[in-house]
Amino acid sequence: QVQLVQSGGGLVQSGGSIRLSCVASGRTFSTYTMGWFRQAPGKEREFVAAINWGDDTTYYVESVEGRFTISRDNAKNTVNLQMNSLKPEDTAVYYCAAARFLSGSRSTRMYPYWGQGTQVTVSS
Numbered sequence: 001q002v003q004l005v006q007s008g009g010g011l012v013q014s015g016g017s018i019r020l021s022c023v024a025s026g027r028t029f030s031t032y033t034m035g036w037f038r039q040a041p042g043k044e045r046e047f048v049a050a051i052n053w054g055d056d057t058t059y060y061v062e063s064v065e066g067r068f069t070i071s072r073d074n075a076k077n078t079v080n081l082q083m084n085s086l087k088p089e090d091t092a093v094y095y096c097a098a099a100r101f102l103s104g105s106r107s108t109r110m111y112p113y114w115g116q117g118t119q120v121t122v123s124s
Contacts, residue, residue: 002026002113004096009118012086016122020081022096022115030054033102034072034079035111038092038120045095047106049081059104064090086122093117 008020024032035050049070050059058070069082079096095118097111105111 004115006115006118011121017084022079024077029077030074032098035097036081038094040092088122088124
């Protein structure tokens with residue numbers, strides 16, 4: 001079992017930046033692939049980014065490529081999502097997620113552990 005606690009988020013103008021963080025409990029964080037997902041009102045939860053356990057390979061949804069950066073610090077059990085050049089369409093509740101020994105999955109079904117969610121609102 002792993003518990004995920006998120007921080008960050010808030011209101012920002014279009015073109016601004018926000019950094020989200022997610023801290024995991026336990027001693028095996030380095031064996032978890034970490035993902036970020038988001039859910040806008042009336043829409044399904046969608047994949048945003050992920051970083052593999054072991055080799056730190058990263059994956060992004062096309063709409064955030066070049067604007068968002070996912071990173072991890074295994075010594076601090078933390079995964080971050082740096083979001084730059086934000087657009088109104090990035091407005092959503094953002095969730096971090098964890099899955100042990102998973103590689104490269106963009107599916108919500110593959111992640112058993114989830115953070116509490118944090119609101120990101122981008123005004124135009």
